[in-house]
Amino acid sequence: MDEQTPKEGAVADAPRILVVDDEPVIREVLSDLLTSEGYSVRTAENGAVALEELMRAPYNLVLTDLKMPVMGGEELIARLAENNIKKIVIVLTAFATVETAIQTMKNGAYDYVMKPFKIDEITLIVRRALEKDRLERENIQLKEAQRLYEISEAMSSTLSLDRLLGIIVQSAKRESEADVVSLVLRDRQDGKWYSKICDTDIPDVSSDEVDEFLDPEAMGEAHTSGNSILCPPAAPEPYVCGRPNAGRKLHSLVSVPLAIRGQVTGMLNVLSFNQRRIFLEGDRRTLYILASRAANAIENARLHEELKAVFLQTIEGFAYAIDAKDPYTHGHSRRVTRYCELIARSMELTEAEVERIRNAAVLHDIGKIGLRLESLNKPHPLSPEERRVFQTHPQKGCKILAPIHFFEELMPIIYHHHEHYDGRGYPEGKAAEEIPLGARILAAADAYDAMTSDRPYRKAMSLEEAIQELRVHSGTQFDPEVVGVFVSILEGPASLGQDLLH
Numbered sequence: 001m002d003e004q005t006p007k008e009g010a011v012a013d014a015p016r017i018l019v020v021d022d023e024p025v026i027r028e029v030l031s032d033l034l035t036s037e038g039y040s041v042r043t044a045e046n047g048a049v050a051l052e053e054l055m056r057a058p059y060n061l062v063l064t065d066l067k068m069p070v071m072g073g074e075e076l077i078a079r080l081a082e083n084n085i086k087k088i089v090i091v092l093t094a095f096a097t098v099e100t101a102i103q104t105m106k107n108g109a110y111d112y113v114m115k116p117f118k119i120d121e122i123t124l125i126v127r128r129a130l131e132k133d134r135l136e137r138e139n140i141q142l143k144e145a146q147r148l149y150e151i152s153e154a155m156s157s158t159l160s161l162d163r164l165l166g167i168i169v170q171s172a173k174r175e176s177e178a179d180v181v182s183l184v185l186r187d188r189q190d191g192k193w194y195s196k197i198c199d200t201d202i203p204d205v206s207s208d209e210v211d212e213f214l215d216p217e218a219m220g221e222a223h224t225s226g227n228s229i230l231c232p233p234a235a236p237e238p239y240v241c242g243r244p245n246a247g248r249k250l251h252s253l254v255s256v257p258l259a260i261r262g263q264v265t266g267m268l269n270v271l272s273f274n275q276r277r278i279f280l281e282g283d284r285r286t287l288y289i290l291a292s293r294a295a296n297a298i299e300n301a302r303l304h305e306e307l308k309a310v311f312l313q314t315i316e317g318f319a320y321a322i323d324a325k326d327p328y329t330h331g332h333s334r335r336v337t338r339y340c341e342l343i344a345r346s347m348e349l350t351e352a353e354v355e356r357i358r359n360a361a362v363l364h365d366i367g368k369i370g371l372r373l374e375s376l377n378k379p380h381p382l383s384p385e386e387r388r389v390f391q392t393h394p395q396k397g398c399k400i401l402a403p404i405h406f407f408e409e410l411m412p413i414i415y416h417h418h419e420h421y422d423g424r425g426y427p428e429g430k431a432a433e434e435i436p437l438g439a440r441i442l443a444a445a446d447a448y449d450a451m452t453s454d455r456p457y458r459k460a461m462s463l464e465e466a467i468q469e470l471r472v473h474s475g476t477q478f479d480p481e482v483v484g485v486f487v488s489i490l491e492g493p494a495s496l497g498q499d500l501l502h
Contacts, residue, residue, distance in 0.1 A: 015130050016057075019043045020050040020064035020076065021092065026115075030063060030122070037123060047071030051079050055278060056233050059087060060133045061126065066093040066104065077108045084276050088129050092117065161301040168268070168294045169197050175290065176254065176283055178270035180205070184216050185258075185266040193220060196266075202273060205248060213250075214269060215239050223257035223264045230254055230284045252279045256288045258295040265295065308406040315401070316362050318369060332449055337361040339445035339486070340438075346485045347441075357438040360413035364442055367397030367414075391426050394418055413438035417446060422476045432479075440479040444470065444486050447478070463490065 017039050019030045027043040034041045042059075044050035048071040050064065066073040073091055080087055091104050094115035104112060110129050113121060165183060173181045183197045193216035198207035218239050222229055229239060231253040240250060251272050258266035268291045272279060320333060340361040344354040398415050401407040416430060416439035423431030425443075435443075451466040461469070467487055474483040 014040045015060040016040045017061045018059045022068040047076030062089045176270040180271040182269040248273045251275045254279045256291040336445045360410040367393035412436045417442040420477045444478045
């Protein structure tokens, strides 16, 4: 490998050109000519040396002879395509026919020049090729900017930490075309690294193997020191431990930090086990920008979840305080929450939906905070006026929660949990599928707990009596599907129904 020092007129960010020819005189002439035009030029004596250089460093243009020992121009073009290295190539040849030159262009060359070449001809073709390269790079940059904008929009559209992390990993995978993407976070308490998500497309390399394969401590030290991790050209050995059990060789690795106010709180790693996919500096820069935006979004999501937890704990305290004031409803919200969670999981709802229903169950009676409980505990039926006041507690609960935007998704469940499946409930008389599923689950759980609790006007029902009531009112007061699932839980193995009785 020969290197020509840029002469007067060349600048640090000048287009980089690699001249490949087995004749030293041709290399020197082209190097002097192109350097005088202001380009940064390096030379190689055959295609094998050129391929190694092109995999090591970025170039805008390659001028290569066709016939060379070790590796010729045709094979170099083919190997570039195999390794997914996109370069503008101009072929130089003294032997090829027009048909051969045209065939090389079909195989990926941009243009060809017949030897002996004219200086004006070379400079014109090079300028034209570099202009094409510039336009292509600008187009790529515009597309990258558009994709990063779309990713940023997607990240800003959610404050759910798990959903956000999923968007980040999928975006990194799509942008890098990696086989494996690993997102590692640092525990705020003990400072240790832990794998949050590992997404692998390789059937015989599991996410657990990847987690054991990577060394987050070494990567973390590099990021904290401000060192970038791009392999190659850097060796991957300091950052990995052997090979996965499948024995696959790691061909390329990029790791970028997730940092908040200068503190590294995580890292995004992309891996390629395919020798045709070698990450370049451009891939690292794109992932770095993605990680920078992701770090801020993650911090916002964490703060949001912490604040949401504080609000939920506060409101839970109020809800449980209401239960505690009344000996007949003591522990009611906790029990109903447990029933709802069991039903929701048995119906195979998503984890997010289970959490939403569970939280709604905790807060479903918060509206009773404004009711006079003594009037509800008399040993006689409620008067029409007392019943009307009692039936306002779903609306009152939603008014209490409305100013807290964290609870927006809970309010439909709380508001409609006294609707009946046949449309004869309150507050709006909705029926069947018009009633949110969470409210239908909560209705059955709430009623079951009421039936199996002592009241001033009656003793608690037995498990069998309560189950019979659920069945009798299935399709009228309760959703038949919910009743079927709930009854199967209550009658299930290990006398679960008896365990659920308080």
